Amino acid sequence: MQLFRTVKDLKDFVRTAKKEGKTIGLVPTMGALHEGHASLIKAAAKENDVVIVSDFVNPTQFGPSEDYDAYPRKLAADEKVAEAAGATAIFAPSPAEMYPHKDMTWVEVTGNITKVLCGRTRPIHFRGVATVCTKLFNLSQADRAYFGLKDAQQTEVLRRMVEDLFMNVELRIMPIVRESDGLAKSSRNVYLSPEERKAALILSRSLKHAKEAFAAGERDPRKLVDQVTAEIRTEPMSNIDYVELYGMPGLTEVTGPIDGRVLLAVAVKFGTTRLIDNVVLEG
Numbered sequence: 674m675q676l677f678r679t680v681k682d683l684k685d686f687v688r689t690a691k692k693e694g695k696t697i698g699l700v701p702t703m704g705a706l707h708e709g710h711a712s713l714i715k716a717a718a719k720e721n722d723v724v725i726v727s728d729f730v731n732p733t734q735f736g737p738s739e740d741y742d743a744y745p746r747k748l749a750a751d752e753k754v755a756e757a758a759g760a761t762a763i764f765a766p767s768p769a770e771m772y773p774h775k776d777m778t779w780v781e782v783t784g785n786i787t788k789v790l791c792g793r794t795r796p797i798h799f800r801g802v803a804t805v806c807t808k809l810f811n812l813s814q815a816d817r818a819y820f821g822l823k824d825a826q827q828t829e830v831l832r833r834m835v836e837d838l839f840m841n842v843e844l845r846i847m848p849i850v851r852e853s854d855g856l857a858k859s860s861r862n863v864y865l866s867p868e869e870r871k872a873a874l875i876l877s878r879s880l881k882h883a884k885e886a887f888a889a890g891e892r893d894p895r896k897l898v899d900q901v902t903a904e905i906r907t908e909p910m911s912n913i914d915y916v917e918l919y920g921m922p923g924l925t926e927v928t929g930p931i932d933g934r935v936l937l938a939v940a941v942k943f944g945t946t947r948l949i950d951n952v953v954l955e956g
């Protein structure tokens with residue numbers, strides 16, 4: 674597996690791969706790779722000749738009081754995980770490589786999809802994600818790009834961007850990988866104290882109960898949301914940011930399903946760590 678630190682080196686690699694008629698899969702990440710990322714890399718390796726993993730903590734998607742500085746950076750370990758999962762190359766640029774000019778060119782998806790849910794507390798977040806993903810799609814010339822459904826709103830924002838800008842990349846959305854006790858794998862889990870880690874299990878547990886209620890016939894969005902909210906509140910260490918449904922009329926301004934799915938999504942803080950999770954109810 675090759676490591677590229679510069680835009681030029683990545684471009685040279687991509688040019689050669691394209692000349693050889695190879696298909697390219699891109700897995701955008703912020704590093705600190707875990708089994709969730711590995712599942713995306715494995716899927717990409719199955720479907721493409723070449724797999725490029727980007728490993729870049731993107732400054733433009735963090736708000737001023739967020740965890741950009743604290744975010745874990747582990748390139749040496751990431752190289753091992755990426756290679757074992759089947760990556761051909763890892764692209765780990767500096768912020769100056771990715772953002773060479775002070776005067777920025779932004780890509781911004783407007784409308785409710787970027788303003789609700791995570792957009793309420795992270796108002797500049799999706800502009801940073803859309804901008805960096807556009808750069809990564811252009812640099813990698815990927816045929817397919819792989820994202821996790823854990824960041825469900827992100828997948829919907831990117832789907833709209835790709836559609837609106839006629840980008841030549843197919844988005845492949847993969848299921849959430851969990852710890853054996855149910856906690857969704859996340860690079861931010863390392864911030865949790867042992868007590869917070871235990872408390873955080875309320876997310877997957879309450880979502881599982883909502884799925885059971887939906888399977889038993891519950892179709893009132895308010896009741897499903899209230900059920901999850903009430904269960905999360907039984908955990909004293911939790912501090913709810915949102916509990917919302919996607920793709921079901923009645924409760925949220927986000928219209929339309931995500932990738933054809935009805936999802937119940939949550940964002941909850943445990944201490945200073947904000948975790949997100951969701952469950953597919955239908956689709």
Ligand SMILES: Nc1ncnc2c1ncn2[C@@H]1O[C@H](COP(=O)(O)OP(=O)(O)OP(=O)(O)O)[C@@H](O)[C@H]1O
Nearest residue numbers: 702703704709820821823824849850858859860861
């Ligand atoms: N548990 C998981 N299962 C499947 N995909 C995942 C999982 N965790 C992250 N991903 C996906 O990996 C990609 C890169 O995510 P990122 O590097 O931000 O990791 P993360 O663990 O989600 O970190 P963070 O906790 O900061 O959100 C995204 O498409 C994300 O949805």
Ligand SMILES: CC(C)(CO)[C@@H](O)C(=O)[O-]
Nearest residue numbers: 701702703731802805824
């Ligand atoms: C897609 C992404 C790598 C863009 O920085 C990031 O938002 C993430 O890790 O989900």
Ligand code: BAL
Nearest residue numbers: 703734735798824827
């Ligand atoms: N996985 C989303 C990256 C972020 O929270 O900034």
